[in-house]
Amino acid sequence: MEENENLKLENQICFPLYSVSRLITRAYKPYLDTMGLTYPQYLVLLVLWEKDEQTVNQIGKKLLLNTNTLSPLIQRMQKNGLLLRTRSSEDERTVKVNLTRKGLDYKEQARNIPKDLLGKLLNEDVQVTDVMLLKKTLDSWIEILNNEKEMNINSEK
Amino acid sequence: MEENENLKLENQICFPLYSVSRLITRAYKPYLDTMGLTYPQYLVLLVLWEKDEQTVNQIGKKLLLNTNTLSPLIQRMQKNGLLLRTRSSEDERTVKVNLTRKGLDYKEQARNIPKDLLGKLLNEDVQVTDVMLLKKTLDSWIEILNNEKEMNINSEK
DNA sequence: TGCGATTATGTCGTGCACGATGCAAATGTA
DNA sequence: TACATTTGCATCGTGCACGACATAATCGCA
Structure with missing residues (x-):
């Protein structure tokens, strides 16, 4: 491969990941604005909707x-x-997080956001099977990159 | 599909995108720290290494x-x-950005970063063909999501 | 030619990310 | 039981992202 090809923007894999992540956050915005939520806040709600009362x-x-x-x-x-x-009484260090009625009620309002968004992301070039494969790759990378981080922490001991 | 499945974290496509983007930025950090660069700053250099003297x-x-x-x-x-x-003399509104010797010299030092990183991201589950397919999907989404933004701007007129 | 619209850049405020660090509670161990 | 270590949460400083807005230069067109 020609020596400069590595550094061309169009050949980067990380740049499209970075861009798509930002663009999708932006695509969420109109939905989340109606609830006064940011995307990371919405993620916290997703976690609590699955199981209420979790620690930080x-x-x-x-x-x-x-x-x-x-x-x-x-x-x-x-x-x-x-x-x-x-703050938990069993372990004073931990802080338990509970949904309020308002936080719980937003679940109903949020139900169709992912499906709506996915609809926009599918076309003749990108099929559902592509998305599933993409998710599989990303999940594998989370595994690799997150473990690497923990390995670094452990190796410093 | 069961009504709550849409909102489960593990079924989200956007969350892994968001996480992998952050984890990859983190994976770049050890390389970029040696040059005192952040990931977005490195992206600016990528653009300028391809063609120097561009406007903001x-x-x-x-x-x-x-x-x-x-x-x-x-x-x-x-x-x-x-x-x-x-500031350009032809059009006083624009600012031309030029690499210094230092900025140019970092190109050599950065050459092997993408290849190094890609090596870490490949394993028995994720082959090069998967990465190419992933890039194709992401590029298509950039097209969709970025155009949508421009359409919104135009429709407001 | 005059003047309203557009364009390029920039500032400001808010909310993440995250490294460094602090602190108090809990834990392990000599 | 002392005390060093670990754990959970938090604050602080820096650097993005980005919406809202400001300003000056340029453009378009009546």
């Missing part, structure tokens, strides 16, 4: 976010009346 | 970033001695 840490593990990102984010969500934070 | 707008069109993101970013890069900004 548990939510972070599922979203692959650290507490220095999550803590302020969850505090903003509390300020907006979406959830409640209560 | 031209760079933004290629990276799908607006000037309110790019201007401060490019200013920081100038402060770090990677490039120069000069």
